[in-house]
Amino acid sequence: MNGNRTLTMIKPTAVKNGHTGAILAKIYEAGFRIIAMKYLKLSEEQAKAFYAVHKERPFYNDLVDFMSSGPIVAAILEKNNAVEEYRRVIGATDPANAEEGTVRKLYGTNIQENAVHGSDSDDNAIIESDFFFSKLERFDLI
Numbered sequence: 001m002n003g004n005r006t007l008t009m010i011k012p013t014a015v016k017n018g019h020t021g022a023i024l025a026k027i028y029e030a031g032f033r034i035i036a037m038k039y040l041k042l043s044e045e046q047a048k049a050f051y052a053v054h055k056e057r058p059f060y061n062d063l064v065d066f067m068s069s070g071p072i073v074a075a076i077l078e079k080n081n082a083v084e085e086y087r088r089v090i091g092a093t094d095p096a097n098a099e100e101g102t103v104r105k106l107y108g109t110n111i112q113e114n115a116v117h118g119s120d121s122d123d124n125a126i127i128e129s130d131f132f133f134s135k136l137e138r139f140d141l142i
């Protein structure tokens with residue numbers, strides 16, 4: 001069964017360029033509810049831990065430097081089939097290849113600074129949500 005939650009981050013360049021409000025509006029327009037949200041800056045160690053699955057990839061160090069370079073917004077989003085639905089909303093990893101109207105097409109800068117993160121599986125959505133949020137920081141809206 002597909003899960004109903006995913007984890008997103010609005011990445012440093014998108015925050016710095018003032019796109020936080022527009023991206024949150026796209027998230028709401030797409031029918032997601034926000035269960036938890038925070039504005040924070042990852043340390044280098046925290047960024048390394050979050051992206052540990054990518055540590056063998058050639059861009060790992062650059063990605064860690066980038067993701068710890070400035071504040072981000074992290075949020076847990078809820079909707080039926082959330083992981084797949086949200087990845088449709090954000091578009092392809094490289095903004096140049098993302099469909100028109102997707103978050104990465106609209107607000108991404110390049111393949112690394114691609115505006116947002118979205119979990120790639122239900123298991124990772126749980127792991128990534130637990131990385132940022134305790135139970136006390138989550139709100140099940142009626």
Ligand code: GDP
Nearest residue numbers: 059062063092093111112113114116117118120
């Ligand atoms: P995603 O699931 O669409 O975010 O893509 P991946 O899991 O493949 O990659 C994780 C993140 O690493 C991406 O969102 C980008 O920020 C970054 N990334 C992916 N591919 C590249 C690349 O070829 N070069 C660089 N510099 N960064 C990349």
